[in-house]
Amino acid sequence: MRKYFIYILSALILSPTLMADSFSLSFSQNMTNNLFQNRFAEKDQLSTFSFYLDKNLSRLSLYAEGSYSYLFENPNLTYYVQDAGMDYLHPLNEKSAFYFSLDGRGAFYRSDYSDFNYLSANFFAAFKSYLSQTSIFKSNYSFEYKNYRDSVYDFLSHALMVSFDRYFQTNTTFKGEIDWGYKSFLHPYIYEGEVPIEGHRYFMGGRGRGYSNKQDQKPYQTITQTEAQGIQVFSLSGLIAQGLGNTIGLNLSGMKQWVLSGQNPFFFIEEFYAVENPSYDRFSWDGYQIGSQLTFLVPWNIQLKLGYTLSKKEFPGIESLDLEGNPLGLTRKDNRNQIEVRTEKNFPQFSVFLSYSYISNSSNDLYFDWNGHFFSLGIEWNIPLGARQ
């Protein structure tokens, strides 16, 4: 598969008839004091180099994007992600259009996370229509298939979204959204007996190895394959956006999600900063999230964003453990507060950004009672190659 990505990239860049229309390079430096987002905070820095290129062929667009991320303290978690795809727009009339995209992705991690190497295929179809000049209807469907090196994580997912918004002359927009999703783990496992392990923290997600704090090794449980297992979620979201002239915007949003059927097949789930973990995603929780965001345009055309998010999540099928790894007989519940500040400035050929986040997560599983600081600094350089239109 990696070989095909290289062929596609070479064709996009080198063929005279497929000369890319645009090409961009970006670099970002990220720092955190809590890479693994748990109570045993560990600092790390992550450098990410990316490229993007595309080619438009009438209404069809081909694109490719690659991203290499290096972790300084945990170099064995370093990874490369490659995307390549195409999209197509089909206008229905002057107020409505369909959009389709087909995308392939490969993620390749170094040794500590190589079980999570995957190849995926994504299909996305969207419809957007102006019902009137002040209200928009949107709908989309997405399909994803991921094939992991460790097949326990393989899944298929489907998601449907419908939204409707209405703008009022007070410069206020109200938006409502309904989402439904279904994820099917193709080869989940069940737990059987306990086997002690050597301390190795990166594989905890999904394999039930218990806490791997170096001072506190715990046994994990062996696993065997079972039938496919599905999780069905449904959510309702609302948003109020208020514009205050061109230079200030305020958003308030809320989202409530329910798990309609199924539950996480994993014994243990977690999230890492900047590194994807297949056991922790929108299908893993039930609960709500509310947020607000203030955006400003300050002098010299600098964008400034301030955001706050509060979430309360329960993780069906995931049992909380004490710090020794003993089950507490409770379903894991997390409450999270997050603030984020981001500033961005666009120059003629490049743009720079700086962002900071603080997260405080409280959980009835004390291992996930944590807080962390996250800094990012980045630059993107754009190189136009195609025709100006």
Added chain:
Amino acid sequence: MTLFIVFLIVILPSFGQQALHFYNVDQEIRVEGKIQKITMEPRYKDSSPFLILILEQKNTKKLFQVEISPVWSFDYDFHKGEHLMVIGSLYSSEGMGQNIIAREVQFRGETLVLRDEHGFPNWRGGKGQMRRKGKGKGKRY
């Protein structure tokens, strides 16, 4: 390494190349006003239709047709009555009045950079997304 050298040989001659020239940097203007109408129209041969905003200038009440981008920029939703500030290249065409090819749009405290300073498009493929300049990738928290 070989691939990189071939890449340079092929790519470098294209820098500074003048393609068909629609965006005239000498005709750049800045207009602030209110959206009066939204439509999707084909603007260029063999290209996706563009999102077109009819903008009424704040003080003069003059109307401009503002070309935003191909409608695959599904991320941003404009509505009639919203206030915008547009920087772009002005051109006149018979039967279509005053037109602006937008390079930058400011609204609700955000700036959308649609083209670079020379007018080269900044939009991109993949789930209908406009290029989010400088956005950090892969954050999972």
